[in-house]
Each structure stands twice: as structure tokens, then as C-alpha cells.
Amino acid sequence: MFISTRSPLVPVVALGLAAAIFAVDALTPLDVAIAVLYVAVVLLSVAVWPRRGVIAVTGLCIALTLIAYGMSHGFAQNDAALARCLVSLAAIAITGFLALKGQAAALALLEREEALNQARGQLAHASRVSTLGELAASIAHEVNQPLAAIETHGEACLRWMNRPEPDLGEVRTAVQAMQRDARRASEVIRRIRGMASQSAPAFIALDVNEVVAESCDLLRRELQRHGAGLKLDLQSDLPAVKADKIQLQQVIINLVMNAAQAMAGAGARERRIEVRSFVDRGGDGQNGQHADAPAVVVEIADSGPGFAPDDLKRLFDAFFTTKQDGMGMGLPICRSIIESHGGAIRAWNRAPQGAAMAFRIPVAASAVELPA
Numbered sequence: 001m002f003i004s005t006r007s008p009l010v011p012v013v014a015l016g017l018a019a020a021i022f023a024v025d026a027l028t029p030l031d032v033a034i035a036v037l038y039v040a041v042v043l044l045s046v047a048v049w050p051r052r053g054v055i056a057v058t059g060l061c062i063a064l065t066l067i068a069y070g071m072s073h074g075f076a077q078n079d080a081a082l083a084r085c086l087v088s089l090a091a092i093a094i095t096g097f098l099a100l101k102g103q104a105a106a107l108a109l110l111e112r113e114e115a116l117n118q119a120r121g122q123l124a125h126a127s128r129v130s131t132l133g134e135l136a137a138s139i140a141h142e143v144n145q146p147l148a149a150i151e152t153h154g155e156a157c158l159r160w161m162n163r164p165e166p167d168l169g170e171v172r173t174a175v176q177a178m179q180r181d182a183r184r185a186s187e188v189i190r191r192i193r194g195m196a197s198q199s200a201p202a203f204i205a206l207d208v209n210e211v212v213a214e215s216c217d218l219l220r221r222e223l224q225r226h227g228a229g230l231k232l233d234l235q236s237d238l239p240a241v242k243a244d245k246i247q248l249q250q251v252i253i254n255l256v257m258n259a260a261q262a263m264a265g266a267g268a269r270e271r272r273i274e275v276r277s278f279v280d281r282g283g284d285g286q287n288g289q290h291a292d293a294p295a296v297v298v299e300i301a302d303s304g305p306g307f308a309p310d311d312l313k314r315l316f317d318a319f320f321t322t323k324q325d326g327m328g329m330g331l332p333i334c335r336s337i338i339e340s341h342g343g344a345i346r347a348w349n350r351a352p353q354g355a356a357m358a359f360r361i362p363v364a365a366s367a368v369e370l371p372a
Ligand SMILES: Nc1ncnc2c1ncn2[C@@H]1O[C@H](COP(=O)(O)OP(=O)(O)OP(=O)(O)O)[C@@H](O)[C@H]1O
Pocket: 254, 258, 259, 260, 262, 302, 304, 305, 306, 307, 311, 315, 320, 321, 322, 323, 325, 326, 327, 328, 329, 330, 331, 332, 355, 356
């Protein structure tokens, strides 16, 4: 039977084993260094107890070895038995020492990994806030539009009420429109607050299409500014993926902004961005299929200049940029986000022209039901 190291059975097994070794060592006339087996108890203790626990278990094993020696040999002179006892004590002490060192190294590694994750999160957050700064004009417009509409509906509402015979039907329609616009404005603000917040990632089941649509909503004005048209081609009934919504938004916004900037930067005459979503069912690695698990793929393609062949290899390197005011952190951050979701991201040139980037995120285990 396989016992996981986190299993509550481990302490029971460790203590049971220690008791069994002690019983054999103290109560049977076997002339073998049975106490050496205490090293197994010490090794088991590392998996479940912290430093102090391991020291206590090592001390206990040493004490049991000495007690068993005293019980079975007393003060009688027996060099062979004494040598066996000393070998066992040395084995237990060395194992305890090495186990503690190993445990400390593993803990340090975990701490470093945690610090790295934290730093990654902070970097992603800083980049999000900087993107929001770039989008400020676009966002202001997105909020302003429904506010202006509310004002217009409010004026209409007053006019209908100020009539000698107020038309309550029209008043109701205008108030409903005001409610709708107010909801739209607060929705935009909610999304921006989400992007600006620095909360720990929350991996929940998400509809990628919704995230794509919301991200593109925030970019609408920015794309107009760059003279770029946007077409969404989203496969309906996508299975859910387990992802952090804000981080996924950040990736989509980065990729669409890159496409718009590349086309504007190159002065492309035709500026088209196409965002596609679909399911990649993965494969078993046979017949030329790749062996990936089923995934939702989002592809962002543009009609810009594409990537220079040499740049393709460096796109995801930190600080690689061909823009005068670029930081070169957009794509490395996208990759780290997608990889933290168990996915992958790649870039290629389209024929006859344009760049394309796609990322894939594995379908959530509970949603492997794929559309036919
Ligand atoms: N759609 C695209 N078409 C052509 N080149 C692209 C495209 N997307 C990215 N690139 C190239 O990849 C480089 C790196 O992109 P990345 O997003 O990492 O940094 P950046 O956009 O230069 O700066 P920032 O950190 O502000 O995003 C860009 O400078 C550009 O040369």
C-alpha cells in the first residue's frame, strides 16, 4: 500500500515501527543490529514533523536503543553487542543529522520559490497598472459614454414629466435606460478596479470568451485611436478553464495592444486584428498529433509587419523591445502568467503577412465535456 507523506498514517506507522523495533531489540535474543532500523523511523519523521519533531524522534530512537541494550545485556561484558549498539547509535545520529539538513534545504527552496512567485505577482501588477495608465484616455471615454447617456435620458425624463399630462410610460423607459447605462459605467469601473488591485490570483472556472469580450471592451477606444479594426471569432460553448480572470485579461490586453501598436508603428494601411477562440482537443501523440491535454486556445492575429525572423527567438526575453518607449516586459509577463496556468504561448508569422500569437490553457478537469 502506498502511503502519501501527508497521510495521517505516517506518524502512526513511525511510532508503531519504533515500538516493534524496541520489542525485538529488548525482548528477543537475536544477535543482530536491529536498532539500525530506527533510521527508517527518523526518515519517516522528516516527512511529517518540523525540525524539533525530528530532533525529538532521533533522541527517542537513541534512548530506546540504549534502554534495549541495558535490558538485554545489563552490565555484562559483551563486546560484540556493544559494537552493534554503537553502530546503531551512529547510524541513527548520522541519519538524523542528514535528515535535518535535507529538511532545511527543502524549506529554503520552498521559501525562495514563494518569494519568486511574490516577485512575479508584483511585476505583473506593476505592468497592469502601467497598461492602465496607457489606456487612461480610452477608459475615461468608456465611462464617460454611459454618463453622458444618463444625462440625456434624465433631461428627456424631466421633459416627459413637465408636460401638462406627464407620460409615465416614456418616463419609465427613460429611467430604465438610465439604470442600464449606470450599470454599464459601474461595470467598467469594477473591471478597472480589478486590474488595478493587487490581490492574490484566484483560480476559478472561467468562460474564456467572456474574458476576451470584457478585455476587448476596455480596448475599444484605444483601437480606434490606432485606426485598428477588431473582429471577434469566438467558438460558442467553450469548456471552462481554471484561471485567474485579471491575469487572463492582462494577457489578452497585452497581446491586442502589441498588435495595434505594431500595425500603427509600421504605418500599415490595412489594420485588422482578429481574436479567435477554439478548443484544441489535444491528442495522444500518435499520427502526428501533439500529446497535449484538451485546451482552450485564444489566437490574436494582425495584418501588421509581423516579426523579423531573428526577433522571433527573443520575443519572450525580458527587456526585448523594438519600440522606442517599450519596456519589453509585456510578453515575458504573458508567458509567465500562461505557464502558471499550466498552458503555453507561442508566436509566428502569418502568410502572406502579419503576426499571430496564441496561448492555450488546459480545460478544467471538471469540464472535460467538450462540444462535438
Ligand atoms: N503583433 C506584433 N507584431 C509585430 N511585433 C510584435 C508584435 N507583438 C510583439 N512584437 C514585438 O515583440 C516585442 C516585445 O513585445 P513586449 O510586449 O514584450 O514589449 P513591448 O511591447 O516592446 O513593451 P511593453 O513592455 O511596453 O509591452 C515588441 O517590441 C515588438 O517588437
